[in-house]
Each structure stands twice: as structure tokens, then as C-alpha cells.
Amino acid sequence: MKILLPPSETKKRGGSGAALDLASLSLPSLAPQREEVVSALVALAGDTALSRRVLKLSERQLGEIEHNRALRVAPTMPAVDRYTGVLYDALDAVSLNAASRRWLGRHVWVHSAPFGPVGALERIPTYRLAAGTALPGVPPLRRHWAKGVTSAIESEQPEFILDLRSEAYVALGPIPASVPSVYVRVVTEHGRALNHFNKRAKGELVRALAEQKPRVRTLAALVEWASSQDIEFRSAEKPGTVDLVVGS
Secondary structure, eight states: OEEEEOOOSOBOOOOSBOSOOGGGSSSGGGHHHHHHHHHHHHHHTTOHHHHHHHHTOOGGGTHHHHHHHTTTTSOBEEHHHHBOSHHHHHHOGGGSOHHHHHHHHHHEEEEETTTEEEETTSEEOOOOOOTTOOOTTSOOHHHHHHHHHHHHHHHHOOSOEEEOOOHHHHTTSOOOTTSOEEEEEEEOTTOOBOSHHHHHHHHHHHHHHHHHOOOOOSHHHHHHHHHHTTOEEEEOSSTTEEEEEOOO
16 A cells, blocks of 8 residues: 655744755656755746745745755655644654554655655655645646656556555645555544544554554455554545545
8 A cells, every 4th residue: 555645834843864865765657756846946946036925935934945945955854744734743653663663664655846745664754735736847737747746656567555645745746546545534423524623634644554554455355454453434426536534
């Protein structure tokens, strides 16, 4: 099983790893797209006023421009540790034991806007770029990434994908029809979609998977394991989607 996670706008600063090495990232066929976006972000950082408009930065957020300027030389840390916010706070990967972190490294991709999907333990710098940003010098990110990401995932031939991304990041890399997958929607017992609890429930789900390390190759196997952990999945009306039920 592979799990696709969304990134987070908020990120930890710093890091202790060597500078970004695009060639070392998962899905190596995406190297040209990664290089193009990184180059465009570094170039954009040379114009503060344009960066502020394009990235929609407030006065207090202008430091984000320097992060983009330093993308190629800044220290790095594992992607799953880089991101903060509700989902990643609930996952709390840094507190997992070594075996559970290795499980994350084998089974989780984090789908970022500048790098595409990267392995949970692969090292990235901090940056500022969202899925919907119109980045000068690059086609719309949906067009820039979608076909390449879909092909790269298909080439990996995963047995099953659990898609926990937001819709904006699904658009940057639809899962190929040839790969069995399910998209997770978080709802209340009455079927109402959630936002804050959506992210927390996804983080808690991935943490439970990393701790328990079940062998999941199908949706049926996922649902069976979840039931044993008092995690409730329900069939959804939309094909290819399953509801994760949580209290509101």
C-alpha cells in the first residue's frame, strides 16, 4: 500500500540535512518538472514585489521569499517532519519509534507543489508554494504536474493507494485507472463533511497505520483492519471514495 498525503502551508524552519538533491527523490521521472519549478521559484525570489503578489504574502510573511531564494542551498529535513498544522500534529511522526518511521518511509508519499510526491523520509527544504499558485515561467501547476505524476505513479505499480490528499493536490496528480485506489472523505456520523476534524482524522489514521503496520493491499483489507482498531469506514455514494466517520 501507498498513502498519498497533502502538504501543509505551515512548515518547520531549518533542518540538519544536506542541501536539496532532486535526483534522490522518489518517482525520478519527475526530475525535469521538479527542476523547472525550483528554478522558477528561485528566480521569482529575486523580485520581492512580484513574489509578494504571486505568493499572496502579507508584510509579516516576507521571510518566505528568502526561503524560496535559498531552495538549492538551505538545510533539509524529512518531509513528514517538515510540515506542521492539524494533520501533521496529529500524525506526530517525530514521536514514532524507528520501526514506525521506517514504515512511513516505505508507504507514504507527501504531495508537494514544488517537488511533486516525495517519500515521507526524503529530505526537503522549507518553501512557499501552493497548488493553486500561478508561478511565472511555468505552465499552470495542474497542467505542469498532472500527466507526469500520473505516469510516475503508474510506473511504480503500487498494489493499492489510499488517497488522503485535498482535491487541489489530487488535481496535480490523478491516480491512474490501472492502480487500485480509494479517496478518503472525512464525515460525521450523519454524513456531514468536515474541515478541521478532516485533517486531524487523517493524521491519526496514518499514525495508527504506522504503529500497527498492517498488510493492506485492498480496500476490504483496510476496512477490516480499521474495524479492529475502532476506526469506522463507510461506503460512499461517489465511486472510488470511502467515508471515514468521526465525531464532530
